[in-house]
Amino acid sequence: MPNRSLDDFAGGSTDEEATEDERGDAEEPASETTGEATRSESEPxxxxxxxxxxxxxxxTCPQCGxxxxxxxxxxxxxxxxxxKDW
Structure with a gap:
C-alpha cells in the first residue's frame, strides 16, 4: 500500500479510489483571486x-496564575x- 496523506482520509476516499498523485495529475491550480489552492466542494x-x-x-495559567x-x-x-477538569 502506498503512503497516503491524512487529507486522503478527511475527504472520505477509499482504497479503490486513486489519489491525484497516483493518477499523475498535477495539484489543483491556485485560485486566481487569492493565490491559494482551491478546495473541492466534496471535501469537508x-x-x-x-x-x-x-x-x-x-x-501563565489563566485560572491559578x-x-x-x-x-x-x-x-x-x-x-x-x-x-483542568479531568
Missing part, C-alpha cells in the same frame, strides 16, 4: 484545535493540569 471543512500545548519558556510549560484545553481555555 475540517477545523482542528489542539487539546494540549507545550510552551518551553512557560506560560502559576507559570507552567504544559496546558490542556478546558472549556475553550488552556489551563494547567491542576486546574
Amino acid at each position: 471543512d475540517v477545523d482542528t484545535l489542539a487539546t494540549y500545548r507545550w510552551t518551553p519558556t512557560g506560560t 502559576d507559570s507552567v510549560e504544559k496546558t490542556w484545553l478546558d472549556d475553550e481555555e488552556y489551563v494547567c493540569a491542576e486546574c
Whole structure:
C-alpha cells in the first residue's frame, strides 16, 4: 500500500479510489483571486484545535496564575493540569 496523506482520509476516499498523485495529475491550480489552492466542494471543512500545548519558556495559567510549560484545553481555555477538569 502506498503512503497516503491524512487529507486522503478527511475527504472520505477509499482504497479503490486513486489519489491525484497516483493518477499523475498535477495539484489543483491556485485560485486566481487569492493565490491559494482551491478546495473541492466534496471535501469537508475540517477545523482542528489542539487539546494540549507545550510552551518551553512557560506560560501563565489563566485560572491559578502559576507559570507552567504544559496546558490542556478546558472549556475553550488552556489551563494547567491542576486546574483542568479531568
